[in-house]
Amino acid sequence: MRALVPARIRRAVRARFDARYVSRADHRRDVRDALWEVRSLRREVVALRAEVDRLRKERRKPAPAPADPGMPAKVGEARRLAEETAAATDRLLQSEVLIWQAIDRLEARLDRLERAAGDGAGDDRPFGEPLEEHRRAREMA
């Protein structure tokens, strides 16, 4: 059955119905938002799983010792000591070279005196003495 309804009333009724339902455009946006939500949740789940795996694998370490407020000073002190010790060692080693030089000089002088006191034949063997010194040094070592 068809009945003529005035256009004014028809519009009013339709507007009333439309107001009770969501528009197409809103529907599309809602669906898109929901999808985005699902995707980001999926990413979060993956990240959380990775985190769980990492934590599972990680060995439990003891908590680090509380920072020693005196540490910087101790490090500086150790460095100073190391540098001064190294410099002192260098000087000792150099002194040792000079002491050997003095010993050699005295030995050479003794050798000359002994030869002079001996039969006087004392040939001056420039390359003989050091071999003897080397032998002595080896014995001492």
Added chain:
Amino acid sequence: MRVRWHEADGTWELTFRLDPEEELTGTVTDGQRVELATNSCHVRPAVPAGEVHPDLLALLAWTVVAPWTRRRVVFDRPISERLARALHDGWGVEAGPVGDDVAPRERGRELAISYSGGADSAAVAVIFPDAPLVTFQRVSHPRRPNRWTHYRSDTIVRLAQATGRDLTVAQSDLEFVLSHPRPGYPEHHAVLAGAILLADRMNLGGVALGYEIGSRWLGGGRYVHRYTPDNPMWSQHGRWGRLFAAAGLPMVLPVAGISEAMTMKIALNSKLRDQVRWCLRGDADSACGRCGKCLYKELIQAAIEGRPLRTEITADRPVAAKWQRRPPYGGQEMIEYGCARVPGIENTPFAKANEYLRPTIESTRWLERVYPPALDEVPEPWRDRVRRYLTANFELMDADDRRRVETWGLAHAAGDAEA
């Protein structure tokens, strides 16, 4: 100076004692003042040296003790008259004892390369692809704590091993006999310790080094920075050249006729490219990129590759300080070469040097050519190989180029004399 060798389990220990007139302070052949730290050191080649000719032991000892020796040097075993004469003629020292029955060492047939892994010795290794390499590896001295651990001798050896070449490593602490200016070779020639000790075992008739034109002919490094045909360290007729020849082990400088840019070109275009390393501080993966040597070599590499400089070093860094001052510089010819070729040089740490030097491609083209007298100086039987390789890859210098070599640094020298 009195010298003694003692061998035990393949390690050769050198001890020496000063004569009354000698002091802790000495002078290297290049004029550098050095100070003695201690009087012993060791050399340990990776293979036992076996029987070693006394002249070789004397030669090796001399590379360590020469700076401090004044009037005489006494070895612990007789040497040949020929070696004693070379020491006397070169340094004015009385050397002995001379053994009437000690024949001079006869030259062997082989050539070994003193290999540091840098571009220069890598270029030598390219020219002689079958020659064995001998590498010097610094190790700690039992009497001196090593305070210079940034020097990565382990890396250098690992890279040398990666070349796949016949390689012999000689470990040594001989650099620690120096206290001033820092541990280092007492004489530059001490780097040859391994090759000298193994010369008999390896049947060596020569030992090749990577000294290029700057070191051999232009007085480079810490030397006089001018043309030095009679360079006392590296010329064949100089005192060291004659001493090595007297020991039957002449020094061979295959790349003395070309510049560092050309040795780098040879090295980086070769199979050895991935193992070439001039930085002494980097780890196994890469050079440090922060030291002065990295900066200097980067300039050369950028020049031969025709690209801008890749560096994070700025002009205000201490390693770049010397390029902010006026010339002369050690290795100045390469600074000129780089400044003339690297695009955007005015925005690099070399901007100041470029302003002082004002080089052009034309004024630096001689650095891409071969200096002929350097070819004539290569001892036989290796001269021909060197000549063929270099002339096949580079042009020979013309008269104008040669004039640039032979007047190098003379203006500065004259200026110094007037000053």
